[in-house]
Amino acid sequence: MxxxxxxxxxxxxxxxxxxxxxxxxxxxxxxxxxxxxxxxxxxxxxxxxxxxxxxxxxxxxxxxxxxxxxxxxxxxxxxxxxxxxxxxxxxxxxxxxxxxxxxxxxxxxxxxxxxxxxxxxxxxxxxxxxxxxxxxxGLGKVMGQIVGIKEVMGTDxxxxxxxxxxxxxxxxxxxxxxxFPEAPRYLYIDKGDTEGSKKALQWLWQEDDLKMEMDDMEKERESMQGQKSKTVWDMLTSRCVRWQVLALVIPCACVQFCGINAIYFYAFDIFRESGVAEDNMHYLSIGIGATELISISLCSLLIDRAGRKMLMGYGYLLMGVIMSILVVMLSIKDLFSWFPYVNIALIFSVICVYGLGPSGVSMALPADLFLQAWRPSAYVISGSVNWLGLFLIGMFFPYIVDALGQFCFLVFVAYCMFSSAFMLCFIPETKGKCMVEIMEDFNKLNYKNRETDTEKADFVLETTF
CATH class of the missing domain: 1.20.1250.20 (MFS general substrate transporter like domains)
Incomplete structure (x- = not known):
């Protein structure tokens, strides 16, 4: 908020x-x-x-x-x-x-x-x-926009x-x-508390038949036996998680570079060109936030059906196409009086696609990519790239706009197209798979020219700081 x-x-x-x-x-x-x-x-x-x-x-x-x-x-x-x-x-x-x-x-x-x-x-x-x-x-954005208007809390x-x-x-x-209980996998794998983990699962899932989940956690814990500890630096240099790190950074952590902040920045200028009164700008911005919230909610219903790869890959592709059209429309906006309204529709379309794909999946996918002990280090990398990206966009985007005008979107189009190709061509689907199965899929990329399996890959599954 x-x-x-x-x-x-x-x-x-x-x-x-x-x-x-x-x-x-x-x-x-x-x-x-x-x-x-x-x-x-x-x-x-x-x-x-x-x-x-x-x-x-x-x-x-x-x-x-x-x-x-x-x-x-x-x-x-x-x-x-x-x-x-x-x-x-x-x-x-x-x-x-x-x-x-x-x-x-x-x-x-x-x-x-x-x-x-x-x-x-x-x-x-x-x-x-x-x-x-x-x-x-998304809900926080909408609530912030609503309570921030002058009729509510936007006063001196x-x-x-x-x-x-x-x-x-x-x-x-x-x-x-x-x-709430502690996370079951943390209790079972990190702490070795089998009974506590089972009780936590029963409380959270409200089920008694937990054999498949317990077996899955046991596979992870067994794979950790005898492995030396790894640091975050080791994660960045280890071949056994190379493609997971690339998948974490390029389409997920770098989501700030997809152009969504540029869309929010340009929205008010396009609203003004369409004749929207200054006093009504806030209400249209609430509409933008509501569009993003609704589309993310729809993504939550589709993600376990359509899969992460399709939603994010084609989401980036559609965003790139729509923003390319937006660049053209902004360049010829004075030809017809109704063109600004088309630009408003394109802005809402980009935000809708962003919510249906990259916004939601960039949060969900990192949880699928790494086994238990790799996960905290993965989130350090993901969070660092994401927040530094936000800082860089905030610092340099105004200068990019001054230099390139509406053509600033072409920078984000390039990122969207690259991320789409990377996601669709290289990253395996993770929906419905356990963590070990996902690691086996990535092993085919990490050790592409070697005959190997999960046990031969030098998995180091314990992180220390």
Whole structure:
């Protein structure tokens, strides 16, 4: 929610910075300094997300997935309190710290949440359940857009409370998570707690026949016997997971480069060209957020039927085609009065395809790619690339727009086409398969010119920090 509401409280924070500066130094802040402070407030969120992603590889391994999530919710509550009291304390530094902690909360929460779901869900529902992260991100965007309008909380008095709303989901998750068990696979494989794992599965699945799942976990645990420990660096250099890492980074972690942020950026200009009044812009943006939420929800129903490979591969392909058409339409927008309306339709189409494919699958696929002990390190890599990508887009996209105009979309078209070809041509389908079966499929790529099987591949299945 904090990520999307930047647009709504931008002028409130800049006004607050100016008033605070005037009270301290008895001179108004100059425009360049004000914009610099605002830039730090925006970008520090990505920096916090990166730090949180790095810690998502160590805390869940040491203390367990559940305790890491509980700690992470406390971080969000501290951030919310900083936002609420920043106006009273007349300190924009508290906003900076709060934004960093919010970023940390999201960076760690996304990774550990996906770990917990991937290690707790049956394989026939693994895609659907891991997709709930994307659904709630979409819901957070829509809720942020709704409460951020001036009729609700987008006012001079309410903006600190608007920024503190991220603490509400943290309270709900903290309370409810106390009643949930630890992730069954973590208990069985990492801790060797067979009975605790079985009880957790019975509580989560509400089933007594757990033989297939227990056998699957036993195969993973047996494959770990006698293997030396690996670090994150070893993961990056190990041949036995080379293609999994490529699949993790190129179509999933680099999803920031598919152009969705450019679409949101350009949407308001296209709305203005179509004659939409400035006061009504917020309502159209709510429509964009609702479109993304609905399409992600549809993806959750399709992912375990259509498969990850098809949804993501063809999703990127369609996004590339639609954005190519959008570049052409933006170049000739003045030929006919109805062309801006076509551009609005193209924007909604890109967002719909993004939600149906790349947005959802980029969350679900990483949970399928790695065996138990590789997973925390995988999420460190995925989170780091994702958050650094978001930071780079935020820093350099305005300059790209100034230099290329509507042709900036061609950069994202190239990425979409490359990711589509990579996904469709190289990455095996993972739906309905257990972790060992998926690793065997990837072994055919990792050891393409060798006769090998899962046991011969030097799998190192235990991560230490």
């Amino acid at each position: 904090n990520y999307i509401t930047n647009y709504y409280y931008c002028h409130h924070i800049q006004s607050f910075v100016n008033q605070t500066w005037l009270g301290r130094y008895e001179v108004p802040v100059d425009d360049s300094t004000n914009m610099l402070i605002w830039s730090f407030i925006v970008s520090v969120f990505s920096l916090g997300g990166w730090v949180g992603a790095i810690h998502s590889g160590s805390l869940p391994v040491t203390y367990g997935r559940k305790k890491a999530l509980l700690f992470n919710n406390i971080v969000a509550l501290v951030a919310a309190l900083l936002m609420v009291f920043s106006l009273m304390a007349k300190s924009f530094e508290m906003i900076l710290l709060g934004r960093f902690l919010y970023g940390y909360n999201v960076g760690m929460g996304l990774s550990v949440h996906l770990m917990y779901l991937g290690e707790s869900s049956p394989k026939k529902l693994r895609g659907f359940l891991t997709l709930t992260s994307s659904i709630f991100i 008095d309410m903006w600190p409370w608007l920024m503190a709303l991220g603490g509400l989901p943290a309270i709900i998750q903290f309370v409810t998570l106390l009643f």
